[in-house]
Amino acid sequence: MSNAxxxxxxxxxxxxTQLFNSMDPAPFHHKDLDPDAEEFIVGWALEHPRDAEFExxxxxxxxxxxGDPGELTREAIHNYFAYRAEQAQREFRLLxxxxxxxxxxxxxFLASCLLLADALAKNDGGTFVSIMRESLTxxxxxxxxxxxxxxxxxxWPLRRxxxxxxxxxxxxxxxxx
Numbered sequence: 001m002s003n004a005x006x007x008x009x010x011x012x013x014x015x016x017t018q019l020f021n022s023m024d025p026a027p028f029h030h031k032d033l034d035p036d037a038e039e040f041i042v043g044w045a046l047e048h049p050r051d052a053e054f055e056x057x058x059x060x061x062x063x064x065x066x067g068d069p070g071e072l073t074r075e076a077i078h079n080y081f082a083y084r085a086e087q088a089q090r091e092f093r094l095l096x097x098x099x100x101x102x103x104x105x106x107x108x109f110l111a112s113c114l115l116l117a118d119a120l121a122k123n124d125g126g127t128f129v130s131i132m133r134e135s136l137t138x139x140x141x142x143x144x145x146x147x148x149x150x151x152x153x154x155x156w157p158l159r160r161x162x163x164x165x166x167x168x169x170x171x172x173x174x175x176x177x
Contacts, residue, residue, distance in 0.1 A: 006172075007052050009044045011037065012059045016069050016175075019058065020076065033080050045164045054171040063177035074173040081169035088162035095158060099150035106144045113140030 013019055021032040033041070045054055056077060060069070117136040120129050 005052060006055050007045075007048045008055050008057055009041055009171075010057045010059065011040065012061075014061045016058075016060060016064060016073065019073070031076055031080070033077070038080075038084075041168060042161075042164060045168055046160075050160075050163070052167070054167055056168070056171050056173045058173070058175045060175060060177040068175075069177075070173075070175045073175050077171075077173050078169050081165045081171075085162050085165035085169055088158055088165055092155060092158045092162065095150060095154060099147055099154075102150060103144075103147035106147045109143040110140035113137065113143070 011019070019034060019037050021034050041056065045052075048054075058073065063069070113136040117133040117140075120133045120136070123129055
């Protein structure tokens with residue numbers, strides 16, 4: 001861990017089952033978080049500086065009848081965010097793969113358009129040929145829009161989200177009742 005400040009993310013719930021997705025049949029320590037709980041936790045984490053570390057404090061109104069909920073909850077939250085970090089990394093790899101494919105297609109289309117525009121430039125066909133030549137040039141460059149968007153902008157949020165998930169996956173978790 002870094003020397004970054006530790007920021008508290010506090011959650012107040014009536015009972016522990018509110019924290020987890022009730023539709024998930026997995027054992028407790030592998031359950032998905034409730035979508036609202038995940039959104040709340042991640043939203044708060046995103047509010048803090050990039051180098052921040054986190055501590056998640058869960059305030060329970062009703063303590064479970066059996067056992068200490070702390071260790072199981074900690075394991076469940078860590079497992080969930082570690083899984084989400086893996087998902088974000090997979091999404092990133094797929095985005096980069098799609099970017100490379102889009103780039104190859106875009107470059108091939110751009111080259112075709114520029115070659116055709118160059119061929120049209122050799123014919124003196126007046127205004128119509130001039131419009132076609134410019135349209136091909138513009139169309140070729142527009143084809144490069146998606147690969148450039150992927151490589152310049154689309155990857156940042158995925159990396160940020162993976163980084164947040166990794167931090168939440170190792171955050172200290174306390175359950176207080």
